Amino acid sequence: MNGDPFCYKSSVSFHFDERLMGSIQILVFCLLCFASSTYGYDPLDPNGNITIKWDVMHDDQNTQVVRVSIFNFQLFRHVEQPGWKLTWNWTGDEVIWDMTGAETTEQGNCSAFKSKQLPHCCDRQPVIVDLLPGAPFNKQVANCCKGGVLSSMTQNPSKYGASFQMTIGSFNASVNGTTGEALTGFPQNFSIGLPGYTCGEPLQVPPSKFIEDRGRRRTQALDTWNITCSYSQFRATPTPTCCVSLSAFYNDTIIPCPKCSCACQGQPTAKCINPGELPPVLQLHHNEEPQPVVRCTPHMCPIRIHWHVMLSYKQYWRVKLTITNLNFVKNYTDWNLVVLHPNLKKVTRVFSFNYKPINQYGALNDTGIFYGIEYYNDMLLQSGKTGNVQTELLLEKDTGWKFSFGEGWAFPRKISFNGEECVIPQPDYYPTLPNSGPFTAIALPLSLIVLIAFLVLYRMT
Ligand SMILES: *[C@@H]1O[C@H](CO)[C@@H](O)[C@H](O)[C@H]1NC(C)=O
Ligand SMILES: *[C@@H]1O[C@H](CO)[C@@H](O)[C@H](O)[C@H]1NC(C)=O
Ligand SMILES: *[C@@H]1O[C@H](CO)[C@@H](O)[C@H](O)[C@H]1NC(C)=O
Ligand SMILES: *[C@@H]1O[C@H](CO)[C@@H](O)[C@H](O)[C@H]1NC(C)=O
Ligand SMILES: *[C@@H]1O[C@H](CO)[C@@H](O)[C@H](O)[C@H]1NC(C)=O
Numbered sequence: 237m238n239g240d241p242f243c244y245k246s247s248v249s250f251h252f253d254e255r256l257m258g259s260i261q262i263l264v265f266c267l268l269c270f271a272s273s274t275y276g277y278d279p280l281d282p283n284g285n286i287t288i289k290w291d292v293m294h295d296d297q298n299t300q301v302v303r304v305s306i307f308n309f310q311l312f313r314h315v316e317q318p319g320w321k322l323t324w325n326w327t328g329d330e331v332i333w334d335m336t337g338a339e340t341t342e343q344g345n346c347s348a349f350k351s352k353q354l355p356h357c358c359d360r361q362p363v364i365v366d367l368l369p370g371a372p373f374n375k376q377v378a379n380c381c382k383g384g385v386l387s388s389m390t391q392n393p394s395k396y397g398a399s400f401q402m403t404i405g406s407f408n409a410s411v412n413g414t415t416g417e418a419l420t421g422f423p424q425n426f427s428i429g430l431p432g433y434t435c436g437e438p439l440q441v442p443p444s445k446f447i448e449d450r451g452r453r454r455t456q457a458l459d460t461w462n463i464t465c466s467y468s469q470f471r472a473t474p475t476p477t478c479c480v481s482l483s484a485f486y487n488d489t490i491i492p493c494p495k496c497s498c499a500c501q502g503q504p505t506a507k508c509i510n511p512g513e514l515p516p517v518l519q520l521h522h523n524e525e526p527q528p529v530v531r532c533t534p535h536m537c538p539i540r541i542h543w544h545v546m547l548s549y550k551q552y553w554r555v556k557l558t559i560t561n562l563n564f565v566k567n568y569t570d571w572n573l574v575v576l577h578p579n580l581k582k583v584t585r586v587f588s589f590n591y592k593p594i595n596q597y598g599a600l601n602d603t604g605i606f607y608g609i610e611y612y613n614d615m616l617l618q619s620g621k622t623g624n625v626q627t628e629l630l631l632e633k634d635t636g637w638k639f640s641f642g643e644g645w646a647f648p649r650k651i652s653f654n655g656e657e658c659v660i661p662q663p664d665y666y667p668t669l670p671n672s673g674p675f676t677a678i679a680l681p682l683s684l685i686v687l688i689a690f691l692v693l694y695r696m697t
């Protein structure tokens with residue numbers, strides 16, 4: 237290949253038509269997808285995972301009492317309704333005699349049991365769901381019954397875990413009436429039934445300890461196993477689910493969400509509602525999340541985030557942040573927004589949202605999570621007049637830098653809604669300061685680099 241990048245210049249017309257830009261965006265997007273699917277983790281939450289803990293509490297040869305706990309160790313991704321659905325494969329001949337704090341969705345074939353009391357579940361692959369809040373008292377166990385919903389660690393530290401307890405036994409032993417047949421092998425192929433998550437191999441870890449008698453005595457499990465499940469946005473939804481639009485007081489142009497951010501209008505799978513058309517009547521199914529039905533827009537996203545640079549004072553500047561729900565079939569409960577912007581380390585005030593910094597890289601302190609205030613705006617209502625929430629934030633201009641609104645500095649570097657990264661307009665399109673010559677001079681080479689990268693890759697395939 238010729239080393240001089242400008243040799244391509246003659247072969248390509250430099251007219252940036254929409255289609256070319258679109259294919260570049262798709263290419264860049266696919267590369268990002270590929271990168272995130274291979275790394276399988278989120279740089280904003282590198283240790284985030286859901287851990288299943290399996291504590292053997294009691295073992296008398298014929299039966300075992302096991303306490304299973306699920307912890308959402310993620311900074312900002314939560315588990316929404318319809319909630320987790322835990323499954324595994326038994327490796328031996330186990331049956332579940334009894335369960336509290338959760339239930340299996342099927343009892344399975346227990347016809348071999350002639351006893352009066354049948355097991356709770358005889359399936360080789362039990363599917364376990366959480367009980368709903370307010371379950372009968374005798375079905376409850378400590379820290380149970382949340383309808384499968386788990387908060388993120390940041391938003392509600394008291395609601396990020398759930399537990400249930402079960403008694404398991406050996407099928408052969410109970411059918412044949414023999415005793416002394418130990419349960420063999422640990423179950424395999426765990427799954428928590430949530431899009432985007434895959435669970436690893438069970439790992440035996442030091443036994444869990446439990447506190448008794450107000451902390452004066454500690455007991456411990458006989459055996460403890462951990463199963464770690466990790467998330468990948470690409471596995472969950474190959475297309476984005478939110479986008480960002482931008483504006484600033486110094487320029488009248490509103491930069492909309494990039495076209496086709498989430499889907500393109502007119503694609504056979506992309507249905508949308510035009511103004512005047514009636515939104516669909518919602519068929520409520522308890523066990524599945526409805527497919528989004530969005531308002532018709534060029535970006536076709538169910539969620540739009542608007543970042544408006546509102547005012548500049550001598551020492552401070554002010555941003556208005558609006559989240560709009562364009563989905564007619566979903567209320568987003570306990571929504572959250574993660575923003576990456578270098579000035580977030582100098583946040584002075586956040587109005588009508590909760591805010592917490594997420595300090596992944598210590599000193600940088602450029603990332604934070606915004607979420608609603610309980611009973612006030614923690615639910616983002618379905619599309620319509622009330623389908624938005626907004627905040628204003630006051631940021632102190634850091635005297636350490638030469639603060640400037642130029643070159644798009646005032647706009648966010650990265651935004652995710654409910655843990656899913658949103659599509660942000662290309663820097664080339666940011667609102668510019670009046671008479672800012674140098675900015676366009678920077679923007680063009682950037683497009684050039686993207687184009688050259690595209691061509692090089694194109695040649696290589
Ligand atoms: C899961 O998350 C917890 C809490 O952040 C962390 O301590 C643990 O190391 C993580 N596990 C894995 C396998 O990454
Ligand atoms: C196992 O999981 C528990 C919580 O689920 C966690 O506290 C513990 O650190 C984990 N152990 C290992 C070795 O990952
Ligand atoms: C676990 O899943 C793998 C692949 O799906 C399968 O080959 C294996 O038999 C399963 N293990 C058990 C115990 O069913
Ligand atoms: C149920 O299990 C018994 C033996 O455990 C077997 O004979 C019978 O065929 C099974 N029934 C079904 C419908 O699978
Ligand atoms: C074990 O799990 C896999 C999926 O993980 C499933 O396809 C398979 O049928 C299961 N095997 C048994 C014996 O249940």
Ligand SMILES: *[C@@H]1O[C@H](CO)[C@@H](O)[C@H](O)[C@H]1NC(C)=O
Pocket residue numbers: 407408409411412
């Ligand atoms: C019961 O025990 C007999 C002999 O000990 C054995 O042949 C048979 O397979 C066992 N039945 C079951 C269901 O395990």
Ligand SMILES: *[C@@H]1O[C@H](CO)[C@@H](O)[C@H](O)[C@H]1NC(C)=O
Pocket residue numbers: 328329408417420
């Ligand atoms: C249970 O009995 C069946 C035969 O009925 C046998 O194939 C199986 O290995 C036995 N399982 C255990 C754990 O003993």
Ligand SMILES: *[C@@H]1O[C@H](CO)[C@@H](O)[C@H](O)[C@H]1NC(C)=O
Pocket residue numbers: 518564565566567617618
């Ligand atoms: C959203 O919440 C409102 C008010 O609580 C309710 O009227 C509406 O039916 C809900 N919509 C959905 C899709 O759950």
Ligand SMILES: *[C@@H]1O[C@H](CO)[C@@H](O)[C@H](O)[C@H]1NC(C)=O
Pocket residue numbers: 580581582583593595598599601
């Ligand atoms: C990060 O910023 C927040 C304010 O946004 C501040 O309260 C916190 O002390 C900062 N942390 C560090 C490590 O600088």
Ligand SMILES: *[C@@H]1O[C@H](CO)[C@@H](O)[C@H](O)[C@H]1NC(C)=O
Pocket residue numbers: 487488489664665666667668669670671
């Ligand atoms: C506002 O920004 C747009 C997009 O960058 C630019 O084309 C336009 O010239 C700017 N308007 C003014 C008045 O500077």
